[in-house]
Amino acid sequence: MSYPLVLDLAADGVPVAVTCRVLGFSRQAFYAWQHQPVSDRDLDDAYLTDAALAVHGDDPEFGYRFVADELEAAGHSAGERRVWRLCSQARIFSTHSGRHGSGKRPGPPVHDDRVERNFAAEAPNRLWLTDITEHWTGEGKLYLCAIKDVSSNRIVGYSISDRMKASLAVDALSNAVARRGLTAVSGCVVHSDSETAGAGAPSVPDPHSDGHAKMSVPGAPRIS
Incomplete structure (x- = not known):
């Protein structure tokens, strides 16, 4: 002690x-x-x-x-x-609760879920999971967005900010793509809680994304 x-x-x-x-x-x-x-x-x-x-x-x-x-x-x-x-x-990890109406402009629509709760992958860079959590520190609240590879169960990218913004998830995805390589992650499905990581982000149509796609980095997998 x-x-x-x-x-x-x-x-x-x-x-x-x-x-x-x-x-x-x-x-x-x-x-x-x-x-x-x-x-x-x-x-x-x-x-x-x-x-x-x-x-x-x-x-x-x-x-x-x-x-x-x-x-x-x-x-x-x-x-x-x-x-x-x-x-x-x-309060090391946040608990996401259901959102209530706030009168704000609704976010982009949620589409079909290609993962269908089958969180398994036979090889790296096939399926990534992402989520945003909030953490209290001595200097205030911080938001952490991390991306985990289902195959290896390791964090492949993350970003931290003192504000909950769409760029938080975009930066995490950019970090993951930079670390793994753009060619290696081609075709990777990125799945997220539609009420966290994708909230407020612009919708990006993509036939190869997990139906909840809401933001993207050019040439990289889509965050769903």
């Missing part, structure tokens, strides 16, 4: 926020440890939460199962249900 180190450095004039950021855990967790008596279980939860934050910072994958796998590989003992609870409490 690194919380005592925060106190030591604070006594030497190092701001708590700076130390927490460098060590990779939240100020809220530190203050909770400092001001409230906690059980060994609570301390262990705080330690696992910090480890989960570190996993997210090193490789921004999505889903608590991935975090649980990484924690287990690093030697931590925690089941998927416990990791899900800790990630939810720490």
